[in-house]
Amino acid sequence: MKIAKPQNHGFDPARLDAIEGFLKERYLDSGKLPNTQLLVAHDGKVVHFSSQGPAREGGADIDEGSLFRIASMTKPVTSIAFMMLVEQGKVSVDTPVHHVLPEFKGLGVYNGGGGGVPFLTKPTTEPMRMVDLLRHTSGLTYGFQNRSNIDAAYRESKMENWHGGHDLQGFIEALGKLPLEFSPGTSWNYSVSTDVLGAVVERVSGQTLNVFFRENIFVPLKMDDTFFQVPEDKIDRLTDCYTFVPGKGRIMYDRGEASAWSRMPKLLSGGGGLVSTALDYHRFNTMLLNGGELDGARIVGRKTIDLMTCNHLPGGSDLSTMSQSLFSEAANAGTGFGLGFAINMDVAKSMIPGSAGEYYWGGMFSTAFFVDPVERITMVFMTQMSPSSVYPIRRELKTMIYSALT
16 A cells, blocks of 8 residues: 655654554553554645554454454445435435335324334434434434333344344335424434435435445445455454453454354345445545545536535534434534534634544444545544444544644
8 A cells, every 4th residue: 555655744653653653552561452554634635544453353464455344434335326326316315204205105203112112203303314414413213222112122123133033125115104303393303314315325326325435436446355245255354343341351252264244144234234444435435535436436416515515413402402312423523514414613612633524423333534625634533342432433533633634
């Protein structure tokens, strides 16, 4: 990989290099994280790339070919796929979801019941629209939210199990039988919305999600190491994955050599199913930064990226006023939400260096990315530790990256 001179791109090299030492001392030497990989780029040129820590227990260190489960960093890919169909005139951002997924026709809002008692519902004030899926205002939830009788029903049905009883069709049918947390557009809740959006992509395009991604995004962008199922000839590059258990610390979640990601999932999750590399996701980031194009491959139009990276929360509000979620991949203060990304609206409220208009997201295994169209900076961070809320590493990385600007 070619690394550009940081000083030629407005960075202090010593300050960028210091990040690697910080990560080693704070997270690797302490055993908090198994490994760290950081890619920083300016105008699409990589100005910093560092990898440290073993890919697998007792094995060699990670490198640029290492594969990571990117979880919810899948969501922007699914959102781009949907917007490609919008550009083709096949669907619109304001299309009611039930026009494409009739299983959702007549969905009601929770009004009682649960825990063995039949649910009672009341009508929604507005139908769920595609924009609600893109910005997480749909009224859907995640089973892990542990906040309501509805997410309890998600857990009981195991509908989010990729290798369980449901394929994407069965998943949609199961969701269509459960009430919404709130009327679409009235609150924000991190949810399976992007998985539903993946089902929309399948219905509208007539292709399975993996095929649509491969033919329309991954092949044109030369993202050769991004997929739902790790091919047999690449499984040796898949890293181990861990989870944090209070009182026990870091324990193994999924071994690279015997990974669940070596099998094609029954449920193709547009909300969290992909595996990728830092270099592949860097190419995706650079396409976004370039207004939808990379190396002659036009994925979406420039104005589509502009639309996606506006704050779409009703009334221009932020997550601190709209969120009902006990967990998401974003801090709430000063943060809006676009069509697939969190949007930095107010740098002062975020209390982290950055730019108004920067957009970002992350995954449950503590991976993260951001795109700053003002400074023309992009970042990809990879590791494999869930949940992503255990350590404040994203805040620390952003602070150190921006502090390296000259």
